[in-house]
Amino acid sequence: MKKKNVAVGLVAAVSLALTGCAGGGTTSPAPSLSTDDLLVTTPEATGELDLATWNLPFGEPASLDPIKAFNYPENTVVANLCEGLMQLQPDYSIKPNLAESVDSPDASTYVYTVRQGVQFWDGETMTADDVLYSLSRQLDPAEGSYWAGGLINNVASIEKTGDWEVTVKLVEPDATFNSYMVTPIGTIVEQAYRESAGETFGTPAGGVMCTGPYSVGDWNEGQSISLLRNDDYWNTDKVAKTKQVDINFIVDSAAIANALNTGAIDGSYDVPLGALSTLQNSTEGTLNLGRSLQLVAIIGTGNGAFADPAVRKALMLATDREAIADTVFEGTAQASRSLIPNNGWAYGNSEFEAGREDLTPTGVDIDAAKAALEDATVDLSQPIKIVYPSERTYYADIISEISNGASAIGLTVEPTGVPSAQFGAFFSDPEARAGSDAFVTNNYMDVPDPLAFLRTIVGTDGSQNYNDYSNPKVDDLLSQAAAANDEDDRASLVNEIQDIAMADLPWIPIVDPSVRLFLNNRVTGVPASFVYLYYPWAADLGASGK
């Protein structure tokens, strides 16, 4: 792996020793990325900085309102401004944050003791009423939370049960609920400010009012947004190390490569694939690869030949996914062994690692693919149309590799590019999906809990179940796992679900992309793992002393 420079921090070393290696690859000698190389965090900052510059390669946030934050640009910014009752740590553990503690007598009841002495940026003290109000915003259709549905539909009541206590009751038991308190579902905003800001809340005009280590400075639209250090931050151990962080919105990959390579910008998560060749050889900084919760997959719509599980299985076995990881992702991704991104868990480590070992290895196996195809009951001569957003050309490369594999076993795969405005509809409108057999996704786990992720894909009512997959056995296992209090029990139930999911393959997993974090030599400290959507990464950013 001469291409990447891996700087291993102390925390990274410790945490990786715990996770060990789960790499398969017994069938292929290809130099695929092993998890041992992936970082959890970067070396701790040794000093403070007055100003650091960052970039959002997916562009400008549309809103700073946490409940409208459900994508890379918004969450990467909001994570530094607004905080949840719980907080996701770089090692994927979950700690109480704006809640002082959480008590869960059973998997249907969550009692949050609200932390006292926390101030919003305007000096107002956070109360249990702010917490009650913020959580209840999810339930109000007029607020239009992008997080509504799924987990929220299962909420029976949210009540203030004491001066400093808020209790959430669920309809069905769900052991994953508390982990969602790290996401915007559990994020607290100031009630009075939200109500007076009205429609402008979250916009450059109205802003937000939260408790985080940074507040919003100048928002120079189309160009950049400044985060200003909150010097009165309640958590005195975690006061931000950099006084001001200017976050730019450069989306062109050549421009990003230039800006990072000349030091005009200090760092960026998710650097585009097109910028990798420049940045891997940069003397100005280092490209760090971090542990991730991301998954690139092909989603079936339930139409055409792709609707047959045997066809999907054959396609997966015939596709050289390791080649995709090595060429399209230039070695910054691993071929997916499962629908659960590798190491995407915060509990049941040994269970999950063992469960993964039982799955089919990621290498190409044309004979097995042909054998799988013999079980197919559909007309195999029809072309399989896989749709992708045409602006993202790397998808075309991925699909053409799939197409190569398909032709080796006598199938035809047709890539179909559509504009991204149209592509977005594939995820919410069945009519948009009607004419095609499959579409691509760059997905990620909201929280490092395989149960929460698989549920959206294989649950009968799953929010990401696009081909009406329904298996009573899976649904039964999902509810059992959600009610399981013991984490190892839960993990082994999830393994059973994983086995069925990998046999039926409602999605074909392609690769697990690593976090691609570029840091200038002068800065360090931010987490390298996939926590920057919810963890205040900018507060850890500081001088490296170099």
Add this chain to the structure above:
Amino acid sequence: MYVLRRLLALVGVLIVSSFLVFSAMYAAPGSPENFLVQGRTVTPEVLAAIREQYSLDDPFFVRFWNWLTNVLQGDFGQSLTNRQEVGDLLANRLPTTLSLVALSALIIVILGIGLGIIAGVRDGIVDKIVLLGSTVGFAVPTFFAALLLMSVFSVGLGWFPVFGSGTGFLDRLWHLTLPALALALPSAAVVARITRTAIREERDSEHSVMAIARGVPARIVLRRHVIRNSMLPVSTIVGVHIAGLIAGSFVVEYAFTLDGLGTLLVTAVQRKDFAVVQAIAIILVAGFGIINLLVDLLYAAIDPRVGTRHAS
């Protein structure tokens, strides 16, 4: 009177073109609320709430009529994507695009006409160099010129910044020099070509030959007869190219990450952000119309005969 008539016609063109743009946006596939949620799976209730908030369910003509009457009252509406007043949104972007276009126009005029005159007047090696340069300049696509300029002058030599549009006059000038150069290059090449040809034609024309024969000093012939007369076709082509810059600025704005109208327009079209697209379309059409009007007025200044012809 003539100017007034032209301005009224421009208003008519604006209404028709905004209707066409509105219809095209309406007919294009995809829906704004789906883009708002960015490919996330949300409940039908949330989508319905968003449609309701932005009156996306009103019939087509009702929506266009509401938009038109609001615009006539000076209200350009709200951006669907970030709920901002379109006026505020444009106010932030307009200065960047205007400075970029102004700087490019300056480069086109100085570089294009200047080199064209030199090549037209001098024969031999100078002429050959300008000809070759203009061919190359015209052949290099804007995005490539942008990448090339950036990698040589920003990344390699470090003379110019790699992104951003700067604040304050000098800083802005510094930030916009390379983008303006990249944007102006093809137009400057065309203008240089046309200027050169026009100058050569005028040099060989009967009145120039006659003036020289009568012993009028070559300098005065050049200034009064050759250059002035050749400016008629040149001003048309300069006008058209400058008007086109506004629409073409997107490519360099994207490459240099400038917060201009072009990038805003493209993202707004992708997101079906009606109000923003409409407002920018109006600005583009109006800009084109006004620049053309100015060119026609300039015609009258260069050649008094043109003015009388219009007045009749």
